[in-house]
Amino acid sequence: MAAASVMQPPAAAWQELHRICPVRWPKVSVRTDHTRHIAHLMVTPATVRPVCLWLFGEAGYHFATLVAEEFDGTWHLTYVFYDPASHGWAYVELRQPLAQTSVISIGDTVHAADWHERETEDLFGLRFEGHPKLGEFVLHENWPEGINPMRKQFDARAPFAHHQQKTVWEPPTIVEAPGAFIMPIGPVYSDFAESAHFVIETTGEDMLRVLPRFFYKYRGVEKIAEGQTTERVLLLAERFSGSSAFAHGFAFCRAMESLCETGVPPRARVLRSVFAELERLRHHVAVIAGICASTGLAVAQAQGASLEEDLLRLTAQVCGHRYLFGVLKPGGLTLAPDARCLDLLRERAHALNLRLEKLYAGLRYSSSFLDRLEDVGLIRAEVVKAFGLVGPVARASGGAADLRKLFRYGAYEQVDFAVPTETQGDGYARLRILFQEAAQSAAIIERLLDDVPDGPVCAEVIPRAGAALGFAEAPLGATFHWLRLDAAERVQRYRISTPSFRNWHAFRVAVEHFSFQDFPIVLATFGLSNAECDR
């Protein structure tokens, strides 16, 4: 799958790309943006694939996102990569006329781009030549062929009536084995599950093949953002994935601030990181409670759920909202909590972390619980690399990338912390990572609150036309928000690449060949969100 060579090649730092690339590919020109640490690689239809494959396979770059834009009567395709070694970015930029609707696929090697290409094909009608599996992906069988909602001429506001045709979906191929049968799950299933569909093929015990179908919750966020004010789009950024609202709002604001070169005041920088960690803490506690529930450990689940509720209440006391909606704005924050409030946060975060430690200790000595998690839902390190997995799922399988650490954005340059990693890659490793990260979030909160700078919490943002990328380490992993504004300060393109989108891609790898009753447990240890994936 991955074409990575075994030998560690010499580092190709982002500052060096303008020297290296034109030598290898004379048609590729490079412009370096020293303030934002970006090498812009202008490629041609023939060089896009070799350049991307080289960045990913040999130069050690990670794939961040693929942004397709219909802009100025041209296709603009931007493949965003980042280098964990030199802490910089490579934007591989391809321009071609609108009439030219095919592009060479990179998804077979840069597997992380596979779903990005399928999504782009479905929504823009761009064909990725060489991609093995294009067609129905985001838009389901009811959606008419050939209508691509992300195209500029498609009107997002008007209800799009097409419900007359009720075609029935069937899996493209089925497993043929003695006694094999199909067990469909969803889209409406379980007590409080998000809407998603899994076609499980089994002979009774082992899941031979699992075919997930997502995007039941596709709300077209990227499309409905177009033409809106940034004020409105911030509401969307915060609300498309409520369980990690702050992280996504944060990435959106950072895109604005990068574009407009806004300096966020020190007080806001620190408090943003505090709130981001508060969200991570609550998020992980909720996932942990979910894992306990999936194994039927009722008391531990109740403890986890109580902790979650306590964190929600604490968040509301400090930020006025249980899920941190309405706290962020481009340039800083909308609220300035007073010293008493921050003391409360410090104290409670500490106390709650002690309770969390107790829960962890209890679970580690519950052999019947561990039996359900150990060696279940394995993700190997090669899968992390090939699928570009992110967040706790990747870190449980040896992947250490963490944008907080790599780019030390916001106040993360002020705190020193190690990124927890495990190598087993099973359900238990993921649980351990969640506990370690939650504890670390509590510790970062305490440390940052030791010394909160005085001053304003918001700087003025002077909007300008152009595009920029904002990123943040969301609770489930790296998130990338691409924002393009026009001269009238309206959003022209908003592209959201989320960790759930990335990690769901590999979910089937983790469940296949495990037994049927492991399914809910692997699902819980992945802890992914469909709202975040589907957008």
Add this chain to the structure above:
Amino acid sequence: MFNWFYTGLKAGIRTTPYPKKADMAPGISPGRPRATRLDAQVAEALTMRCPTGALIKHQGGVDVDYRHCVHCARCRRNTGTQVMDWSQDYDWGVLSAHAERAGHRFRDIFGRSLHIRFLDAGACGACMSEARQLNNPYYNIHRLGFFITPTPRDADILLVAGPVTDAMRIPLQKTYAAMPEPKRVVAMGVCALSGGVFGPSFISAGGVADVIPVDVLVPGCPPPPLAILHGLLLAVERTMPSRLTTHAAETEA
């Protein structure tokens, strides 16, 4: 083996006294703006600030349309003027116009035991999370005779969150059809009430009532657990609708 039994006993009882008594624990509700007396200029300024058009200016001040308010707090912070009054309540449920017209009695049949099917019709995760809290020891809805059921065939109430995306329209209709009569539908969260920040659009309906009849509306973004509980109690006539019903109940459902 760790002794979970003992741990459970030691944790003691945390359950809210609601609905017997009000629960005033800090952070239990984000609160919401409520109709405020303001002079014309301030009213104008605040109405302009609201990104969802939830504030409605009238002669003596400003009213709130709870079908659209997303708790963004822009009318509460950094306005430089007087701000909207903020109520810390959570009894937010109101009856839809459809339910008021129908006037059916539900309490006689289901007064004490009730099965609820939750359905995610494109919710963001915050609504789902708040609904999930109903099962945690703080809220423990079992004590009130409410049970969450995984199958619509057992369900008396359908609790729906989300604006109803295109792909969830048919599953929602099917789930509703599979429920035995009598049944009621509780729509929770502004997305389910009006489409919220997402709908109506090319891919989302403008709320649940566009697809199936709705009986109880629980506004909020998201509604906190006690607001959802209030909506459920209201659906079986075990409580009274919210007093702050400005505009929310007037709309056809």
